[in-house]
Amino acid sequence: MANRLGAMSSASAANQGAKSAGNPSRPAANGNVIKRLQSELMALMTSPTPGLSAFPAGSDMTKWNATVTGPSDTPYADLTFKLTLSYPANYPYAPPEVLFKTPIYHPNVDMAGRICLDILKKGGDGSEGAWSAVLNTGSVLLSIQSLLGEPNNASPLNGEAALLWDRDQTEYKKKVLARHQEPEDVEAADVA
Amino acid sequence: MSGSPPWSSSRWHSSQAGFVPHHATSNSTGRLEVASSPPDVQRSLSAANIAGHSSLRGMRRLEARRQMEEANFLSSKARSQNLNPPIDLRMLDYVTAYDDNLMCPICRCPFLDPVVLAECDHCFCRDCIRQTWASTYSPLGPRGDCPSCRTPAKLGPRSATSKILVNITDDLLVRCPKSEDGCKAQVKRGEVQDHVNIYCGYAYMECTADDCELHVLRKDAAEGCLHFGVSCLDCRQSMQKASLETHWRVQCPDRKVSCELCKEAVFNREWDTHSRETCPAISIPCPGKVFGCNSRSKRSQADVHAKSCTFAKLTPMLTAMQQRMDEQEAAQKVMVRKLEVLEGGFQAVQTILSTKQEDPDQVGADESRIPLLTGRPHQRGDSGGMLDAMVVETDVGAFVFPPPSSSSRPSSELVHVRAGASLPPLYSAPMAPGPRPADLPEPFTMDFDMASPFPPPAANGPYISPLHHLLSMHESLRDEMSRMSAALQELDGRQSMQALNENLRTREEISYMAAQVAGLSRQVHWLTSAQLQRQQHGGAGRQAAGAAGPSGSDIAGAGAGVEAAVSTAASALRGAARIVNAGQGMTMRRGLSEEGRTKL
Ligand SMILES: [Zn+2]
Ligand SMILES: [Zn+2]
Ligand SMILES: [Zn+2]
Ligand SMILES: [Zn+2]
Ligand SMILES: [Zn+2]
Ligand SMILES: [Zn+2]
Ligand SMILES: [Zn+2]
Numbered sequence: 001m002a003n004r005l006g007a008m009s010s011a012s013a014a015n016q017g018a019k020s021a022g023n024p025s026r027p028a029a030n031g032n033v034i035k036r037l038q039s040e041l042m043a044l045m046t047s048p049t050p051g052l053s054a055f056p057a058g059s060d061m062t063k064w065n066a067t068v069t070g071p072s073d074t075p076y077a078d079l080t081f082k083l084t085l086s087y088p089a090n091y092p093y094a095p096p097e098v099l100f101k102t103p104i105y106h107p108n109v110d111m112a113g114r115i116c117l118d119i120l121k122k123g124g125d126g127s128e129g130a131w132s133a134v135l136n137t138g139s140v141l142l143s144i145q146s147l148l149g150e151p152n153n154a155s156p157l158n159g160e161a162a163l164l165w166d167r168d169q170t171e172y173k174k175k176v177l178a179r180h181q182e183p184e185d186v187e188a189a190d191v192a
Numbered sequence: 193m194s195g196s197p198p199w200s201s202s203r204w205h206s207s208q209a210g211f212v213p214h215h216a217t218s219n220s221t222g223r224l225e226v227a228s229s230p231p232d233v234q235r236s237l238s239a240a241n242i243a244g245h246s247s248l249r250g251m252r253r254l255e256a257r258r259q260m261e262e263a264n265f266l267s268s269k270a271r272s273q274n275l276n277p278p279i280d281l282r283m284l285d286y287v288t289a290y291d292d293n294l295m296c297p298i299c300r301c302p303f304l305d306p307v308v309l310a311e312c313d314h315c316f317c318r319d320c321i322r323q324t325w326a327s328t329y330s331p332l333g334p335r336g337d338c339p340s341c342r343t344p345a346k347l348g349p350r351s352a353t354s355k356i357l358v359n360i361t362d363d364l365l366v367r368c369p370k371s372e373d374g375c376k377a378q379v380k381r382g383e384v385q386d387h388v389n390i391y392c393g394y395a396y397m398e399c400t401a402d403d404c405e406l407h408v409l410r411k412d413a414a415e416g417c418l419h420f421g422v423s424c425l426d427c428r429q430s431m432q433k434a435s436l437e438t439h440w441r442v443q444c445p446d447r448k449v450s451c452e453l454c455k456e457a458v459f460n461r462e463w464d465t466h467s468r469e470t471c472p473a474i475s476i477p478c479p480g481k482v483f484g485c486n487s488r489s490k491r492s493q494a495d496v497h498a499k500s501c502t503f504a505k506l507t508p509m510l511t512a513m514q515q516r517m518d519e520q521e522a523a524q525k526v527m528v529r530k531l532e533v534l535e536g537g538f539q540a541v542q543t544i545l546s547t548k549q550e551d552p553d554q555v556g557a558d559e560s561r562i563p564l565l566t567g568r569p570h571q572r573g574d575s576g577g578m579l580d581a582m583v584v585e586t587d588v589g590a591f592v593f594p595p596p597s598s599s600s601r602p603s604s605e606l607v608h609v610r611a612g613a614s615l616p617p618l619y620s621a622p623m624a625p626g627p628r629p630a631d632l633p634e635p636f637t638m639d640f641d642m643a644s645p646f647p648p649p650a651a652n653g654p655y656i657s658p659l660h661h662l663l664s665m666h667e668s669l670r671d672e673m674s675r676m677s678a679a680l681q682e683l684d685g686r687q688s689m690q691a692l693n694e695n696l697r698t699r700e701e702i703s704y705m706a707a708q709v710a711g712l713s714r715q716v717h718w719l720t721s722a723q724l725q726r727q728q729h730g731g732a733g734r735q736a737a738g739a740a741g742p743s744g745s746d747i748a749g750a751g752a753g754v755e756a757a758v759s760t761a762a763s764a765l766r767g768a769a770r771i772v773n774a775g776q777g778m779t780m781r782r783g784l785s786e787e788g789r790t791k792l
Contacts, residue, residue: 032282032299039300092298093323123337132339133324134297 033091034061040137052141062087066141074149075173079180095120095131098140105179107151107162116157119143275396275407276388279369287365287378294361296320297340302361306353311345312338315353370394408434480504538658545665702765713758
């Protein structure tokens with residue numbers, strides 16, 4: 001008959017096999033999320049895209065830091081912006097949450113760094129989201145980079161910026177530069 | 193893993209001394225008891241089987257047997273799943289690289305049970321596309337938009353891809369999922385479940401001992417029942433013999449494991465530090481990595497590489513230079529700001545000059561800025577020289593490099609001082625005009641537009657330097673001055689001509705009047721003498737000398753009086769002519785003096 005030792009043995013097996021496949025103590029989906037994120041990271045490292053970078057923030061694979069450099073010929077040229085990405089447990093069936101950490105003056109980004117972009121919203125019945133499971137970190141960052149040069153002024157989060165974009169590009173650029181902070185300064189502010 | 197074990201070790205006091213048979217421990221009911229029932233079922237089933245074959249008692253009997261077999265199959269399956277859960281094929285490590293085209297775009301693994309969407313030919317794992325469409329339920333089966341191209345699509349019963357793709361992905365080599373536990377096997381993906389279920393030495397199976405219901409690793413099965421308590425000789429922790437090996441390999445803090453890289457035995461508790469920092473076999477990047485050396489060498493050979501690597505040798509110098517460059521950059525930023533301030537100053541100068549333009553009174557005030565008509569080249573040279581000196585000084589300030597010895601001191605301070613020194617002359621010149629000359633000319637009106645040579649600053653276009661800007665302004669001022677003097681000369685000439693004409697007319701009138709007066713005087717003279725002759729005739733004839741005498745002398749006196757009056761009038765006329773002449777001279781002088789003032 002089963003005894004205490006048996007229970008102990010299975011407990012220790014579960015303990016030592018924390019990383020082994022199909023461990024019942026962890027949800028299987030989570031393992032798949034991490035596996036997929038590892039695969040994305042590998043792809044980003046082996047074929048990097050100029051102006052974009054992304055890397056896990058720490059030991060937690062589902063929280064990443066990223067940087068995006070503004071495209072040339074836009075008011076954001078040569079500026080670098082820091083972002084954070086947070087992947088849900090049902091990634092890639094739901095989009096990651098992306099936030100600007102560097103303050104940015106843009107029609108589709110609010111003061112808290114939240115981004116209004118269709119591919120960052122989950123689609124489905126009635127909703128306008130355009131997230132697709134085949135999108136990944138690289139394609140999301142690429143979309144954000146192109147959003148810098150081509151804002152969607154029809155549905156702005158920052159109405160003033162949307163108006164100024166159409167009216168006075170010189171003044172717009174001034175505002176962008178006034179709002180922007182170097183990533184090092186942002187870090188210093190975070191520490192303080 | 194060296195923390196407190198998930199069970200209380202105090203219960204095992206009695207068994208710490210060594211091996212204790214597991215039967216001595218108390219029973220407990222757990223979920224394993226459920227798993228323990230199937231063998232009994234199996235035994236009874238085989239009995240029923242035999243009975244069924246021998247008697248053949250009809251359909252009811254067969255039906256009952258079928259049900260029992262099914263129950264048996266399910267329970268044994270449940271038990272084997274409990275021992276070895278089904279392998280999640282997406283979690284496998286692939287031994288060899290595979291073609292990206294074999295990768296499902298959703299889970300980024302080689303396709304598992306791939307399906308093709310008939311509408312657009314895109315291919316996904318069946319599970320992946322089902323889960324993608326999980327939120328859009330339809331009674332007609334899974335349907336939704338293709339994740340790759342957004343074509344509306346559905347999953348039909350015949351959506352499976354060709355067998356070739358399935359075979360290719362199933363033949364990819366993977367590591368055994370128990371590789372963390374020690375299994376070195378590499379098998380085809382399609383066979384990995386069989387490997388774990390049947391062959392893998394690190395998968396669990398039931399203990400071979402008849403009276404033991406626990407499970408052991410397959411490789412240990414031949415050693416008999418290992419389910420008795422032991423305590424680790426190194427760390428004194430209690431456990432079962434069956435799990436001792438795992439404890440030694442992963443957990444025991446006082447046991448040494450051999451490092452695969454450096455072949456050295458390292459204590460488990462020091463393993464983290466060893467693998468991260470101290471292992472001599474771990475390759476570390478060259479110290480000159482940031483400057484371009486991509487070489488990595490083992491920690492033990494890092495010094496050898498550093499001695500031969502040019503980058504590593506240059507690293508201290510390059511780092512110092514980098515630091516200096518950063519400082520320069522910071523200094524340059526300060527300089528750019530200074531330059532902006534300076535340009536602002538020049539703008540101020542410009543606005544001051546153009547306002548003075550509208551109020552010519554003040555133009556005269558700053559004598560040193562506005563050259564006289566004659567040019568006064570020495571003065572212009574002076575002011576230009578001053579500006580030159582200023583610009584040069586600014587340039588030196590912006591591009592001066594600190595001596596190498598003072599690399600630690602930020603050069604921005606130095607630059608700041610220099611830039612500050614060059615500021616005062618710039619500001620003082622336009623802001624505080626020199627003392628006004630005492631004999632200020634009164635404002636004069638101008639019949640030409642003087643503001644025109646000074647277009648607004650924005651339209652002036654960029655100048656090479658503020659100095660050029662000032663010089664060009666100076667030039668246009670000088671042009672303006674010559675235009676002004678030409679205009680004044682013309683005016684002067686016209687005025688003197690007018691005065692001359694006027695004088696001529698007056699003189700003619702005066703001479704005409706003088707002739708008239710002379711005529712009058714002759715008439716008076718003739719009348720007077722005629723009167724005197726008549727009186728002499730009458731007086732002599734009629735001896736009224738006493739009465740006539742006085743009257744005759746009266747008339748003579750009156751004639752002399754008229755003569756005197758006429759000569760006085762003539763002299764008055766001459767005086768008038770003189771005055772006219774003098775007036776003309778005065779006009780001339782006035783014109784000259786005005787010209788002189790304008791020239792000033
Ligand atoms: Zn898939
Ligand atoms: Zn498609
Ligand atoms: Zn194996
Ligand atoms: Zn046993
Ligand atoms: Zn131990
Ligand atoms: Zn080592
Ligand atoms: Zn090197």
